[in-house]
Amino acid sequence: MKNFAASIKGKSPVMVLLIPFVILAVGFELGPLLAMIQNSFLEDDGRTFSFVQYMTVLQSKFYLTAIKNSLLISLFSATIAILLAVISAYSITRFSARVQERFLSISNMTSNFEGIPLAFSYIILLGNNGLFTLLFSKMGLDLFADFNLYSWTGLILVYVYFQIPLAILLIYPAYHGLKEEWRSASALLGATSAMYWVKIGIPVLLPAIVGTFSILFANAMGAYATAYALVGSNYNLLSLQIAALVASDVVLKPQLGSALGVFLAGTMIAAMLFNEKMMRKVRRDLK
Amino acid sequence: MKKGMIWHKSVVTLLILYLLIPLVGTFLFSVAVEWDSSILPESLTLQWYHELFQDPRFYDALNRTLFIIAMTVALSLAIMIPTIFLVVVYFPEWERFLQGLAMLPYGIPPIIGAVGLLKIYSSGNLSLVGTPWILIGAYFVIIMPFMYQGIRNSLRTVNAIELIQTAELLGATRRKAFIKVILPNILPGVIVSILLSFAMLFGEFTLANLLVGGRYETIQIYLYQKFEKSGHLTSAIVITYYLIILLLTWGVFKITHARNLSIFISQKLKGIGRIIASAILRRSYTVHVREGKR
């Protein structure tokens, strides 16, 4: 029905108007992707076809650690963020519409606080000479004595910070999918509040939770700016290593960087596929 | 119920504190003369802002950023509107393909994009690395999902296909129908996409740093360069920068409340499409409070 009457010969002049889009999409989207993949199968000379880059990655403790660190930090930050978001988003829904809106605006507002400015902010607050660090040590609190912002825990803390607003904004609407009537109906049918959550609440929320989790995971895997500003190259993360290999001032190894890039892209695709699969498993009613 | 509310109130209060402390801290730092060891700064000053606004480098960086963003958005509008329109109306069989292409950048983090872009454009005839032009190209791709969704939804909301058919039946040529009927009706819906793109590109560091770096200093690069120097001055930059972003998102907020643009969430997008679509809304999500209440 949609097929708008226009013969092929009538269409050809119109097709010319699509050319600029095709040029840009090929030049800046598909082209670079394919270039990266192609490059990853070349030796350092950039000419000879080989699997040497992948072999290097898989045999190098250093790069395997980078991948592992990135995976762990993404899993951890995504898990923590989603737990906090599920709890706090539910609390938000318990307030009046006006108040809810205000809370969400604040959350929404802070979701723009990421990357360099965020790293900076954490440095002045919790860095070696950070406000809180000094303040607490002066007050004799050992709370932050062992804390090092430029480490694993510090990165998790900052990652969680930029993940939470995103998680809330994605989870929150799902709570509106829970109708108050369901709760009433299940109560009338004799279910306790806990049973309601187990049998209805959580299953209905699950697709949103799983979907959000994979977004958060991918978000953390690809995060570069925050980590770069916070730890520079002092911490071994996949995204930082890729950047160092393709654009640092020292030694460039673009082919190796491409191979790592393919690994990174692979985890993204895996996250999306995981989400698809889970979605189908938990919600057979969604097609 | 009472007891429950105490819990919910504490949860939300803690959340808000957690989210706001870094912002407030940075703000206070930007107006403090010295601030080392007390809970609140001892004396306040605007000297850091004064210093910042005296710095020609700041204005240059700001101008460069605005130039790049404006060019990118203009290019995107000029290309995406006709492209999407033509595909929707004349080549519906290609729509899925276009959608995939337009949403793909959501799945590719900029760091991956940078690898391939550096490979293609760092040498040879197309040596664009280090120039603003490569950023415009790369940014065109980055904002493509926003632009696509905004334009596509606008077209759907105004029922573009029937409008154009009606206009044709009433004697308008396709070009006239597009200009008189389609364009004026979709532009309001596209404004949100434009603002979102502005806010997003304003905060873009990865590509700016890797593709261009200090050779064409944008606001993010400037911020990073100042990083090590003076904490107070950098705070002033962060706050100023952040205010600009807030202004942009506030604009989005106002418009999304005036017009219902988040229809696509309710339309049953599948799997990745749904995730991506919801991710897109992250910056303008508040609209769902009202939506959800209905």
Added chain:
Amino acid sequence: MTCVSIKEVSKSYQKQKVLDKISLSLKKGELATLLGQSGCGKSTLLRSVAGLTEIDEGSIYLEEKEITSLPPREREVGMVFQSYALFPNMNVFENVAFGLKMRKMDRVKERVSDMLELVGLTGKENAYPHELSGGQQQRVALARSLVMQPRVLLLDEPLSALDAKIRKNLQNEIKRIQKELNITAIFVTHDQEEAMTISDTIHIMQEGKIVQSGTPAEIYTTPQNPFVARFIGNYNVISMQDFYQLVGNHSLRGNEMAIRPEMIQICDGSDCDGEEVDEWIAGGTIAQVFMTGNVLRYEIDTSVAVIRVDELHAGNRVRIPGEEVRLRFPRSACLVY
């Protein structure tokens, strides 16, 4: 005088035949309805006349001129969509004037205000579509098409998005305006009642074919096949085997028989004793009663099927479920296929 004539038109989407050699013609001033369930091809046929859908085979003529391959713009047909398709950035006046301006016609103001008067929207010139009710919007859409004096007006389920009451109102209104302007119109609907009310001629479509054409009365009283019988008149359609068993008589010949609910008489007591030559009698039990106001609708369990019977409420007592009754089937009312 033939105004529209459609000859052997076929159209397929991905090997599925949506229109299968359809032919029909309309006289000047005639209002014809394409009636059928969704997916029967009625909208596709309408859109082919408008030029919005390309046809694979066949030809379409408008006042003796072939328009099969003309672009929509040059066909001089008007079309009203279910979604109204008003231009949201233009007010009522601008919407109605759009076509006149596109064709650079004169006396725009006069024509527009005449047309708005005809559809009863005088005074709404400056309102924007979103400020109008659904019914008003559809009137604007109607005015916008009519002001161009199209050779044929095409209406694609124009009333389907409206409330029942406004819908009834607009049906009459469209009929009145159509007769007043003596305009030829093709009306697409899936609602048989609407089709009965509004049409001069009804074409019933099924799977890309026209299965029956005729005046509303013809179609209602003599459906040509069981499909039409079920679709148009709520007929009881019974296989002949079942019917034999029901009435214990083999004198009807065919595969199926159909009878309208209002043609069956319910009787009890002595008036049912004797079966006349031209009728049959069967027994049953009242299963359900529906009060629709002036009509009592019964569903009656019999040995073979549930039979629907309509009875006027006037003077008849309301029977209750469980009551044993006898049903009289007049031979003249039984259609055989």
